Amino acid sequence: MTDPILKVTDLAMSFGEKTVFKNLNFTIDAGEKLALIGHNGAGKSTLVKLLIGLTHPTAGTITRIPLPGHERLRIGYVPQFRNLDADAPLSVASFVALNVGLSWRPWLSHQEKERVTQVLEQTQLTQIKDRPITLTSGGERQRAYLAQALLADPDLLILDEATASMDVDAKVQMMALVDTIVTQQKMALVFVSHDLELTARYTDRYLLISNQQLLTGSSKEVNADSLKGVRL
Numbered sequence: 487m488t489d490p491i492l493k494v495t496d497l498a499m500s501f502g503e504k505t506v507f508k509n510l511n512f513t514i515d516a517g518e519k520l521a522l523i524g525h526n527g528a529g530k531s532t533l534v535k536l537l538i539g540l541t542h543p544t545a546g547t548i549t550r551i552p553l554p555g556h557e558r559l560r561i562g563y564v565p566q567f568r569n570l571d572a573d574a575p576l577s578v579a580s581f582v583a584l585n586v587g588l589s590w591r592p593w594l595s596h597q598e599k600e601r602v603t604q605v606l607e608q609t610q611l612t613q614i615k616d617r618p619i620t621l622t623s624g625g626e627r628q629r630a631y632l633a634q635a636l637l638a639d640p641d642l643l644i645l646d647e648a649t650a651s652m653d654v655d656a657k658v659q660m661m662a663l664v665d666t667i668v669t670q671q672k673m674a675l676v677f678v679s680h681d682l683e684l685t686a687r688y689t690d691r692y693l694l695i696s697n698q699q700l701l702t703g704s705s706k707e708v709n710a711d712s713l714k715g716v717r718l
């Protein structure tokens with residue numbers, strides 16, 4: 487598959503005097519698995535926020551190209567690990583359903599409930615669906631965020647350091663699950679990470695933000711040696 491779903495042209499972002507990056511140019515193809523890497527503060531989260539339309543760039547354009555038959559490009563987003571309010575009185579299932587986007591209705595339709603059931607199954611949360619979300623492990627909670635993102639049936643899934651706070655086994659489990667879902671449903675993936683082993687295993691190409699610029703290459707070939715002189 488080589489149809490672009492997202493085109494970034496001459497993108498620049500500054501906060502006041504500080505330029506985070508400039509002149510970024512790249513495309514993301516349907517079904518492509520990408521890693522977004524770079525040192526702390528390089529601008530990865532800033533780029534993600536721009537891609538999902540949460541903020542506007544200082545210059546340049548981002549074109550989201552809907553798949554044939556779709557009205558718009560659907561993007562699912564799994565945020566960095568966040569601590570939840572200890573009093574949040576939500577079950578895992580209700581937490582996942584928060585993303586249904588009810589607008590004016592306070593209840594879920596039959597179809598929406600079925601969809602929630604499906605994504606709980608897909609993310610291996612069915613057994614704990616009634617557990618309070620505050621009593622879940624870090625890995626389970628990240629799967630709940632993943633389930634939320636999957637509800638919208640995205641064409642592009644963005645994981646923003648979604649595995650950062652997990653132990654090695656949990657990271658691999660989470661990424662293996664993501665990989666299965668993304669491959670089966672032919673989604674494109676942007677995986678933001680500092681972990682070059684994981685990005686080599688689960689992505690094909692990297693986008694590296696370094697010195698305000700973008701470098702790209704094969705994820706399989708990237709390692710600490712090949713990136714000598716580049717801070718990660």
Ligand SMILES: Nc1ncnc2c1ncn2[C@@H]1O[C@H](COP(=O)(O)OP(=O)(O)OP(=O)(O)O)[C@@H](O)[C@H]1O
Pocket residue numbers: 501506524525526527528529530531532533
């Ligand atoms: N809203 C903002 N206002 C001012 N500066 C900001 C804002 N958001 C981000 N920055 C700055 O922009 C730079 C890039 O931040 P960003 O969070 O995108 O980096 P990152 O690559 O995601 O880092 P990390 O790996 O630590 O998550 C940082 O210097 C940050 O302080």
